Amino acid sequence: MFNRLKKIMRRPSIAIDLGTANTRIFSSDIGQVMEKPSTVRPSEVSENNSFSDDYITYLNSKISYNPLRGGVIVDIYNAINLLKPLLKETKRGFRQPISLASAPTDTSSKERELLAKAIIEAGASQVAIIPEVWAAAIGSGIDVSSEQAQALIDIGEGVTDLAIIRDGQLIYTAAIRTACSDLQKAVRSAIVSRHKAYICAAEAERLTNTISIILMSESTDPGYITVQGNDIFKGNDVTIDIYEKDIVSAMNPVINRILKMVEFNIKRLPNSVYDEITESGICLSGGGALISGIDNLIKSRINLDVRIASDPTRSVINGEIETLNYWQGHKKWWQNIFWPDL
Numbered sequence: 001m002f003n004r005l006k007k008i009m010r011r012p013s014i015a016i017d018l019g020t021a022n023t024r025i026f027s028s029d030i031g032q033v034m035e036k037p038s039t040v041r042p043s044e045v046s047e048n049n050s051f052s053d054d055y056i057t058y059l060n061s062k063i064s065y066n067p068l069r070g071g072v073i074v075d076i077y078n079a080i081n082l083l084k085p086l087l088k089e090t091k092r093g094f095r096q097p098i099s100l101a102s103a104p105t106d107t108s109s110k111e112r113e114l115l116a117k118a119i120i121e122a123g124a125s126q127v128a129i130i131p132e133v134w135a136a137a138i139g140s141g142i143d144v145s146s147e148q149a150q151a152l153i154d155i156g157e158g159v160t161d162l163a164i165i166r167d168g169q170l171i172y173t174a175a176i177r178t179a180c181s182d183l184q185k186a187v188r189s190a191i192v193s194r195h196k197a198y199i200c201a202a203e204a205e206r207l208t209n210t211i212s213i214i215l216m217s218e219s220t221d222p223g224y225i226t227v228q229g230n231d232i233f234k235g236n237d238v239t240i241d242i243y244e245k246d247i248v249s250a251m252n253p254v255i256n257r258i259l260k261m262v263e264f265n266i267k268r269l270p271n272s273v274y275d276e277i278t279e280s281g282i283c284l285s286g287g288g289a290l291i292s293g294i295d296n297l298i299k300s301r302i303n304l305d306v307r308i309a310s311d312p313t314r315s316v317i318n319g320e321i322e323t324l325n326y327w328q329g330h331k332k333w334w335q336n337i338f339w340p341d342l
Contacts, residue, residue: 139319155288
């Protein structure tokens with residue numbers, strides 16, 4: 001009886017990966033990760049009509065809110081509405097949880113304060129924030145305590161973050177708020193403009209996965225890609241054949257922005273750090289790591305070995321969980337976590 005009461009009265013700890021596309025929460029009480037899209041829908045379009053399911057999804061997406069853009073909160077009201085039910089699901093006792101969260105390395109103090117405020121308003125009692133790349137490195141299996149420099153590129157939905165870690169410290173960071181969502185938006189816009197058709201998120205993601213074919217291939221064959229979509233005027237299902245070169249044209253500007261950021265910052269590294277990374281290579285995490293051929297594309301640009309994390313989409317939350325487990329048992333552990341001087 002006493003042990004049960006003690007468990008109910010204990011203050012739980014949670015880890016939150018509030019991403020532009022998906023939000024993941026881990027609770028020490030539940031012991032598992034909950035995940036949902038980072039969208040809030042105030043209403044739904046009725047499905048009692050002749051439109052297809054994909055077109056209904058399209059219409060619903062038009063009246064949904066995404067409280068994050070570029071990896072940071074831009075709509076705190078809906079960020080709170082997104083987090084509240086998730087935090088409620090993690091609650092098993094009477095006390096409000098203590099939260100560990102993360103943010104891109106280029107965030108301002110104001111943006112991090114907004115993140116902390118949203119989490120507290122959603123039901124947490126305390127919030128500690130660490131760099132996303134630090135969590136991603138730990139979650140990717142990188143030895144952050146190594147005396148040899150380790151490099152990680154986290155390509156998320158809203159931001160691409162690069163970090164060099166050595167001896168338990170972030171010794172170099174750089175970020176650009178261009179990532180997977182920009183790739184998919186570019187592809188969708190190109191198809192709407194040329195074919196007057198809307199494609200769902202899954203189709204847009206599938207097309208972005210053709211990077212290995214269209215950017216690494218030496219073939220000059222224009223080729224077609226068959227895509228399922230919805231006519232933007234009639235709402236009916238359509239099947240269209242798209243030139244691969246049109247997808248290339250749509251994606252190239254986005255890909256080049258990411259590659260230029262990586263190349264520019266790798267070249268800025270001191271020779272000693274660059275030599276160490278030459279040995280250890282670069283680890284890729286985030287949803288962008290799943291894009292087929294992105295590792296070879298980066299390798300061809302910077303001439304360094306590139307590998308993909310074993311569970312790239314969950315690298316951040318997995319790293320947060322490990323960090324949470326490390327601090328568990330430390331009295332007022334959240335007071336000992338500080339944002340590094342980047």
